[in-house]
Amino acid sequence: MRLESRRLLVDGVPRILMAGEVHYFRLRRSDWADRLEKLAAAGCTAVATYIPWLVHETPTGEIDLDGGTSEYRDLVGFLELAAARGLSVIARPGPFIMAELKNEGIPFRVYREHPEARPLGWDGERGPTETLDYLDPGYLGHVERWYAAVMPVLAERLTTRGGPVAAVQLDNEVGMLSWVTNTPEMTDSSLAALARRAERRFGRQGALARFGADPGDAAAWASWWRCGGTPGGTEAQQLALHHELGVHHRERYAEYVHRLSDLARRHGIDGVPFLVNLHGTAEGRGRTFPIAISQLSAAYAGRPQTTSGSDHYIGELTVENVPDLYVMNAFMAAVHDAEQPLTSLEFEAGTGDYGEDLSRLVSPEATELKTRLCVAQGNRLINYYLFAGGHNPPLDEPVGDGNDRIAFTGERHGFAAPLDPEGRPSSTYEATRSAVRAVAGAEHLLAAMDEEHDDVVLGYVPDHYLTEYAHPAAQARRRQVGELERFRGMGARDVLARALLLGGHSFRAVDLSAAPHSAGARLDPEGPAVALASPPVLGREVQERLAAFVQGGGRLLLHGLLPTHEEDGTPCTVLADALGLTAGATLDGSVGYFPSVRATGWLPEQPEVRAGFVQRLRTALGCTSQPLALDVADGSPAAVEVALDGGGRAIVVACDYPCHLAFWRGLTARLGVGRRITLDGASPGLVATTTADGEGQRLLHLVNVAPSAQNFTAALGQTPVAGGFRFQLAARSGLMLPLDVRLEGAVLRWSTAELDGAGDGSTVVLRRGEGPGQALLETARRVTADAGAEVSSTAEGQLVSWPGGSPGSVLRIQLT
Structure with a gap:
């Protein structure tokens, strides 16, 4: 798999990879096949999984990756089973993985042996999370040991070597824990690096004047920064100090991710992309998501075969937060170079009942609405998280923390997922399958298209x-x-x-x-x-x-x-x-x-x-x-x-x-900014955009996030879509309509129903909606259709019309 021209190429062909997260370490080996089969039955072509260092390191300090000491550690077996099922693998080996694991997936031993790596925050107080100074030498030494063990296992199974591993994520949500707790990483080594940076940029006296502390006096410098320039600092010094602290963290995060990628390459990872996961949604909104872009873009911007992926949990898609998701994708793309596509490494799926307290339930159609919007904006990889639940096995060595399991969520984990911890489909499984089907139906076009924009x-x-x-x-x-x-x-x-x-x-x-x-x-x-x-x-x-x-x-x-x-x-x-x-x-x-x-x-x-x-x-x-x-x-x-x-x-x-x-x-x-797409009769809540390839083929994307149905006609510029057809789009639903799609000896000028696959050049396969529909083909070939459809000749071409039927059923148009 390669990144090229903001596309994801598999064997040189543009693809959209639809994945689901399945945690092998939370399932017994005997359950793996069932979960992977249900993932494939939903239409996904890839499985993603964290690979937790905390789980794979044994109490003796050895790293077991083939299940010799526990079936929960059999990474090799899981990778081989995924390959046997024809699934690509998105590998996420940390070191940090979060996923509600203790220490965010870092072994307890690292904290015991390197207490100096645990950051001091404001006023010299430790933060409330188990984060570490990413560039602490002691921590990095252990990271090198972990990568030396896990990366060769992945390298042997890269797609470039006939295996299933198509991409590798570097760490996870870097900087998130420090941000959400307002706890900057102010270890002695970090502040010493900051002093060197400040003196290099401003000179010793310049730094003293700008920040209020002397970078040449290590103790006074550290004390001043930990108190945030208070009391005694001027307002200008306070502001300059905080701004510099943020810039300093940006640079350190970039250095950390670059070190990880260098380590991974040293241990054989080559020829597949590296991925960087961006955190940042909160309380059903994406307003804070660009903080992660600001924190981490230097870690991947302009880096060959590396791109970022979104990590979003916004629940329902409504008129309130649909701009959030749209802007998240747009801001991500704004810092990407000409090669880097959009991806989504944690794409929320499931009921939203994360606390298992029924305080929140997300409708099944939310996943499909968000999927449709993201692929319209150029997302080439979507990983539904969490796709299958499981359970948290006990730690090998009890730590006396109340449950002595690998995670803090209890015995069961992932109760909101489309597949619950016991593997039973929830109300959102079929909706997820519907979302994947919508993408798969037009993937042969969509994967090589880019979104078109207004001025x-x-x-x-x-x-x-x-x-x-x-x-x-x-x-x-x-x-x-x-x-x-x-x-x-x-x-x-x-x-x-x-x-x-x-x-x-x-x-x-x-x-x-x-x-x-x-x-x-x-x-x-x-x-x-x-x-x-x-x-x-x-x-x-x-x-x-x-x-x-x-x-x-x-x-x-x-x-x-x-x-x-x-x-x-x-x-x-x-x-x-x-x-x-x-x-x-x-x-x-x-x-x-x-x-x-x-x-x-x-x-x-x-x-x-x-x-x-x-x-x-x-x-x-x-x-x-x-x-x-x-x-x-x-x-x-x-x-x-x-x-x-x-x-x-x-x-x-x-x-x-x-x-x-x-x-x-x-x-x-x-300001002279017009609208390419006009929707006559639509009420607020209907989002419309188009994607196009270099040959003039298009898809018209319609996403109705409103709680009511839409009744409208559409036009591109001055040209009515579908000859002025009046669309009936149900509440909280979407359409992805083909325009000017070329076939063998024919052009599908338009259809009011979605494509349901590429067909074979002589067959157009459509996924019917609720009501009657039409499609227009320009061709000299004979056109016939099934499912009660009628074909008539018009000045524009062969018009296929069909009555209302079972939504989701297939209609085939034949060209002979």
């Missing part, structure tokens, strides 16, 4: 997500983090991204950082408009890039507050100055005050609307501008359009205007 990109600023750490007493830092969390990414109240997506736009994202690999380095004034959710914090280099972009003729939609300073608190108004704007008073809603705005006459008369915040904008003398919304209290502009001499235009919306789609569509239209 707008969403800006991603990595430093807006460098917010993992804030000392409890560092008030300046905590205020800054609050601002960033409120305004970054998808915008205040997520309205910017939601308005774009639910307003009918498909869009990619652009990395606006100064990193050489980033798409932001190629920002083109003649290219798409840039939409950016704007906190008041924005680095000088990004401001300068955006200013040059607009001054050179580019188009910018800025939603939030005007940028006024950099990450370290240094005042910076480069972008605002270029636009001829100044930030006036910012009014937040509070008890007894309700900021409100009204759109001006550029739209048909609109009611005034309450806003959570309003920033009153002032325009410079000579600035060519038009107010688009006014603060009703004093008439100050809260949204303006600015025209620059060089032909550039910018719209600044300095209030959280509600998600009124007419308003936001009007803004994008003023």
